[in-house]
Amino acid sequence: MTSAPDDPASPAGAGLGWPRLHPTTQSAYNRILWNGGLSKSEVAKELGLSRTRMTAIARDLEAAGLIVEGGREQRANTGRPADMLLAKTDLFHFLGVHVRADELVAAVIDLTNKVVWERRQHVAELDPSVIGAQCRTWLTKAKADGLRVAALAVCGSVERIDGATEGFGLQAVAPEATRSEWEKEFGIPVWAEDDIIALTAFEQWPRLAEDQDSMALISLGRDIGFGLVADRKIILGAHGRAGRFSHVQVANDGARCPLGHRGCLWAESSTTSIVNDIADAQTLGDVIGQAAQGEQTASERLARAARGLGVAAGHILNLLDPDKVILTGDSPLLLDSRTKDFDEGMRSVYTVPDPPVIEVTVFDFLEWARAAAGLALYRRLAEHDH
Ligand SMILES: [Zn+2]
Structure with a gap:
């Protein structure tokens, strides 16, 4: 996708848009921004640039108003003070x-x-x-x-x-x-x-500076979505269809999904399927409420869902070996006090002894x-x- 021309006359347009930068200049800016400031020589080293080229790039970025000189700072990697370049972060x-x-x-x-x-x-x-x-x-x-x-x-x-x-x-x-x-x-x-x-x-974006190169995100809800990052790039697939993993088989027996699979992730762990299986439940919260009151059917159904999610996470770990897996959507609700079932499911397919990094995160609207x-x-x- 190309950038549209900056049109100050456009009624809703932001006026002066993002400046057009040479790709290397854009890369230099990105490094400075992600790292919360870098010295010229640090940027030059990361991008393999000569001192002359880096001086010209810093001048271009300053002229575009994107960076400011941040004064001298002691740098850990060289042990010497260096002139810092800082990104102006409230500009756009x-x-x-x-x-x-x-x-x-x-x-x-x-x-x-x-x-x-x-x-x-x-x-x-x-x-x-x-x-x-x-x-x-x-x-x-x-x-x-x-x-x-x-x-x-x-x-x-x-x-x-x-x-x-x-x-x-x-x-x-x-x-x-x-x-x-x-x-x-x-x-x-x-x-x-x-x-x-x-x-x-x-x-992924804010973690680039921390060398997070890969991750997998699983969002549980009425459907189950997957976001994948490898080598610092979001995997979109050749046709924009990567991450369709919600019908992978996670249980040998288990429920049937509308597509006819038995024991697929959607059938085992989607909130649609969980709620459908429990009488008088409209939401995942209802099922959790029933389980909390000691209803065996609800409790076992949730354990199965957590185990299914664990198996899917195990397959992703085997396939991608990501820096971390993030579980979100209704996952926190489902996994609350059911991490044992999740772990059991994950361990049934993921056999690497070191425990993987798994984060459970709540996202609101x-x-x-x-x-x-x-x-x-x-x-x-x-x-x-x-
Ligand atoms: Zn299915």
């Missing part, structure tokens, strides 16, 4: 919009991933014109509040928008043709992507929007990085 902002069936949630972040602005809007129905109109309004308001939005990401599940009926995914509300119209109208790059990819970018904004930032900076 990134808008993320998370699409749910009856609500749009917006978050604006600055270059350090910090949320500086947020809004929620109830919507009676979802179609591209509703989303376009709301994005236009928010861009105008953010601009009036002094924010310079340099990119926009509209995110939601490609399988099924949260709270929507089956088969109603992101494509229905932000098709490619509409996305490119928004890009022209708003005068900034616009991405429309799966929210699992956004969450993956959000979790705002964090999905924040993740979308993080994706806009990530895409914007990574577009020309090499």
